[in-house]
Amino acid sequence: GDGSVGKGIKEANKAEIEREEKIESIKSSEIEKLKKIVKEKVESLEKGKTPLDVLYWLLEEKKQLKLREISKIFSIDIKKAEEWARILESQEIAEMNYPAFGTPALRLKKGVSLT
Numbered sequence: 001g002d003g004s005v006g007k008g009i010k011e012a013n014k015a016e017i018e019r020e021e022k023i024e025s026i027k028s029s030e031i032e033k034l035k036k037i038v039k040e041k042v043e044s045l046e047k048g049k050t051p052l053d054v055l056y057w058l059l060e061e062k063k064q065l066k067l068r069e070i071s072k073i074f075s076i077d078i079k080k081a082e083e084w085a086r087i088l089e090s091q092e093i094a095e096m097n098y099p100a101f102g103t104p105a106l107r108l109k110k111g112v113s114l115t
Contacts (some may be wrong), residue, residue: 026062026065026066031072034058034073035073035075038054038073038074039075041054041057042054051074051084052084052087055070056088056093056094059088059093059094059106059108060108063107063108064097064105064106064108065105066104066106067082067104067105068103070085070106078103085104085106088106089106093108094106094108094109095107
């Protein structure tokens with residue numbers, strides 16, 4: 001059967017995961033969907049546009065994205081996601097949000113529009 005020792009660890013893990021979920025905004029099924037959309041957008045960029053424009057569009061949709069989500073959706077590594085986040089930050093478009101738990105998230109600054 002399942003030993004009681006393992007159960008305690010499972011419970012603790014579950015609590016940790018649930019706490020993480022509070023900032024975790026996007027389900028994996030949705031990540032897969034967004035991945036497809038983003039891929040299409042990136043592949044059909046207009047002249048002068050970059051994947052950062054796609055990230056900005058996504059940020060407008062979601063208001064907040066974790067670096068881990070950005071890296072999954074754009075199929076880039078965390079370092080690259082962080083670089084992109086800093087670029088948007090330096091353009092005053094978004095700001096980094098460092099939660100006590102889990103990975104940093106990129107948040108859209110209110111009232112910003114690139115149009």
